[in-house]
Amino acid sequence: MLLGTQRVNAEGHLEIGGCDAIDLVKEFGTPLYVMDEETIRENCRNYKAVFEARYPKNDISFASKAFLNMAICKVVEQEGLSLDVASAGELYTAIRAGFPLDRVLLHGNNKSLFELEMAMDFGVGCIVVDNLLELRQLKTLAEKKGKTQKILLRVTPGIDPHTHRRISTGQEDTKFGLSVANGDALEAITEALEFAPHLKITGIHCHIGSQLLDAHTHEQAIDIMVGFMRTIADATGWMPEDLDIGGGLGIRYTEDQHPPSYEEFGDTLIGALRAALEKYDVPEPRLLQEPGRALVGETGTTLYTVGVIKRVNIPQDPGTRTYVTIDGGMSDNPRPQLYDAVYEVLVANRMGEAKDQEVRIAGKHCETDILIQSTKIGHIETGDILAVQSTGAYNYVMASNYNRFTKPACVFVKDGEADLVSRRETLDDVVRLDIIPERLA
Ligand SMILES: Cc1ncc(COP(=O)(O)O)c(C=O)c1O
Known part of the structure; x- marks a missing residue:
């Protein structure tokens, strides 16, 4: 299942928006939210066109709760959609991005x-x-x-x-x-x-x-x-x-x-x-x-680096299970925990290999944060790059600092160029709101 501009390039790597996923990882690190800008734009245009053709008296707002930062406000504005916001923070983002506020619904x-x-x-x-x-x-x-x-x-x-x-x-x-x-x-x-x-x-x-x-x-x-x-x-x-x-x-x-x-x-x-x-x-x-989801959901891919790979015994067939652990989890994607959400995964540096083993993809939080209960992949090693698909909606916006994880970066990719649209949090960001009262100092 390749979505939007996802392709397999000559090196057998996943490519999104003309960018090699492995190059993106080298430049921006993991976990990384990669948003396929051209497909977001196409989706906005196509959705609008479908309704213009059938019922011209209409207006489409992008539900920003699905995915929001200042860059997407620009894309939505340029594609002629209105914007639905649902909090002071979402509204403030639109204001700071210069979104025309007469086209905003609160x-x-x-x-x-x-x-x-x-x-x-x-x-x-x-x-x-x-x-x-x-x-x-x-x-x-x-x-x-x-x-x-x-x-x-x-x-x-x-x-x-x-x-x-x-x-x-x-x-x-x-x-x-x-x-x-x-x-x-x-x-x-x-x-x-x-x-x-x-x-x-x-x-x-x-x-x-x-x-x-x-x-x-x-x-x-x-x-x-x-x-x-x-x-x-x-x-x-x-x-x-x-x-x-x-x-x-x-x-x-x-x-x-x-x-x-x-x-x-x-x-x-x-x-x-x-x-x-x-x-x-x-x-x-x-x-x-x-x-919201229909415009951006399939346009997002989250890239992770594989860490620990562990085989455990289980009572049911086939008697063992392989846990593949990634360098993120419920803090960057809480949807499996919240909604029993299911996802497909690709090994971004080994595309096209036969999917001959069943594995469970686990996060690294102090919870049983299973990202994917069971999925078939090919050969996998520590250091490989996993690409979880359809993470464009209700992922980046739902990210938390649980276990004091830093929130991942987000990039827009288009025509072979990658632009950082939300930087990765640093460890200093993690403590930036903390205060040690005088009496504890
Ligand atoms: C009022 C309202 N409008 C729009 C949406 C967007 O929904 P979806 O992402 O399923 O299109 C939501 C989602 O919660 C909502 O609450």
């Missing part, structure tokens, strides 16, 4: 007053309101500042997307948004409309879950959301102009996963939207989306 289920005020002061295009407390706080702030803030209201369509429970958000039993079914969402909308001119509600939002390998739940969500638009219009006389259906499209982590292509996803979504608009007699809204 999310969050428990936004602080600081975050709300920051968003308003910097002129964030839209705040996606999650709850009544936030709605009222926002109205007070807008009033105080003499501003009109555009908002969407996040609602819960009440459907279970059947993905990992930790990334399911559309069901009734959730911390996100307000329920359509129990009337909370309609009540909040009625209140929001009364808060004009301080707040200008433009529509409704939902995000049903992530890593969805078909579009069935999106279809159901669209039907419920458009039905709810009709309910809102009948109850309040106001028809939402924006319908935001969040993100959620899955990617290939392993060869046996087959998410819909952007085209298939677009056909299903727009088919469902047009059918629902007719069914509920609703005029065309602007369709907003916030894909």
Whole structure:
């Protein structure tokens, strides 16, 4: 499974964006997040083009929680997408990167007053309101500042997307948004409309879950959301102009996963939207989306150096297991621990060799941080370079300093050039926030 610009070069090495992975390791060390810039750009363009062709009244935001630093803000801006942020830190990154803030949406289920005020002061295009407390706080702030803030209201369509429970958000039993079914969402909308001119509600939002390998739940969500638009219009006389259906499209982590292509996803979504608009007699809204994983997930590869290789006896067949240990683990990729995530791995300096042994890939943390439970690879030695694929989403951004590990560097590769976009942390970075109080000195 080679993804994006991944190739095998004449030396039998993995190449990404025209860069030899082994040269990248020599220059930047390991662990290393390698992001395939051309494929990110292509994904942004293709996703946009698919929806432009099927439903021109639309806007695509990149969900920055999936992958964020200042460099990606530049790429997203250049490709004409908007940006979804969900914290002061994500917003600050966009601000520092000079991202046009009228193209930013602020999310969050428990936004602080600081975050709300920051968003308003910097002129964030839209705040996606999650709850009544936030709605009222926002109205007070807008009033105080003499501003009109555009908002969407996040609602819960009440459907279970059947993905990992930790990334399911559309069901009734959730911390996100307000329920359509129990009337909370309609009540909040009625209140929001009364808060004009301080707040200008433009529509409704939902995000049903992530890593969805078909579009069935999106279809159901669209039907419920458009039905709810009709309910809102009948109850309040106001028809939402924006319908935001969040993100959620899955990617290939392993060869046996087959998410819909952007085209298939677009056909299903727009088919469902047009059918629902007719069914509920609703005029065309602007369709907003916030894909994260689908734009960057397959564009990331993490390179590690193999350290200890250990064979242990196990009671089940074949009686032994080989542990291949890498120089990273749960601090640079917590997804196996969080979501039982699965990954494919390549031996970057021995591409094309027969995969004749089954191994377990382990991290080096003081936990049983197994990165890959079981995978087939060829010959492997200490010092070899492992390339874990599809680590572009929810990896770099989820990195921690557990065991006081330094966070890895991140490079963008394109046309044979590699640029550092986030440097590796140093040991000094690890202690930079520590303070020894006088009495302990
Ligand atoms: C509100 C919202 N929008 C968009 C996304 C992006 O989801 P994905 O990366 O699955 O496309 C998320 C992910 O958690 C989210 O919470």
